[in-house]
Amino acid sequence: MNKIQIVLDIETTGINKNGPHYLNHKIIEIAAIKIINRKITKDVFHVFINPNRNIDIEAYNIHKISNNFLKKKPIFYNIANNLINFIKGHDLIIHNSKFDIGFINYELKLINYNIKIENICNIIDTLSISRKIFPCKKNNLDDLSIRLNINKKKRNKHSALNDVIILVNIYLKLTSKQLRIDFNKNLFYNNNIKYNNLLNSSFYNNKKLKIIFANNKEINNNNIFLNLIIKKYK
DSSP, X not given: OOOEEEEEEEEESOOOSSSSTTTTOOEEEEEEEEEETTEEEEEEEEEEXXXXXOOOHHHHHHHXXXXXXXXXXXXHHHHXXXXXXXXXXXEEEETTHHHHHHHHHHHHHXXXXXXXXXXXXEEEEHHHHHHHHSTTSOOSHHHHHHHTTSOSSOOSOOOHHHHHHXXXXXXXXXXXTTSEEETTTTEEEOSOHHHHHHHHHHHOSSOOOOOOOOOHHHHHHHHHHHHHHHHHTO
16 A cells, blocks of 8 residues: 655745744745655645735745735635645645644634644654754754755755755655664664664663773874874875
């Protein structure tokens, strides 16, 4: 049976700084890519939306989408059915899902749709996944894409479509079968039962591990070796 997953991102007119982040703001762009059995497909949902309100300058500086550009775009009501049909019944992969889901549910409520996205999709939050893998590090899309060798530098402009293309690659790398993650023990291990058992018995047997430090002679020899390497490649 094919495993269908949807990777989604949005851009908005801004955020409410007092109360729910979506209150009195609107979605202006939605992009979603379908992946089947971990393979990226050409099945893409992408739309710009007329919010019928002005875009905050802070938001504009991030995505560079103008009010004038959106004037002749459809309103959310006109794209809602297509969006629901595209994502319904599938895993929905989002970075910082609270933000996107809050906005989409708010938009649906405004047009009297008695639907909540979390009730029709299984939500997978890549921000939560990345925080478990890379604790105490920045885990926004730019930093993750650089860390995972997807992009070499941060971008000057964001869009839902560009972000979702980056996000689908981030998700596939974070959940690669080559390296599984034991979240409870915060340990990387190969997808092999023998290796798993060996790691579990070696590292989690409630015995204190003996730490063996290098002696002065070993440290000195290591420094000599490092100096030789430095001289060779100067």
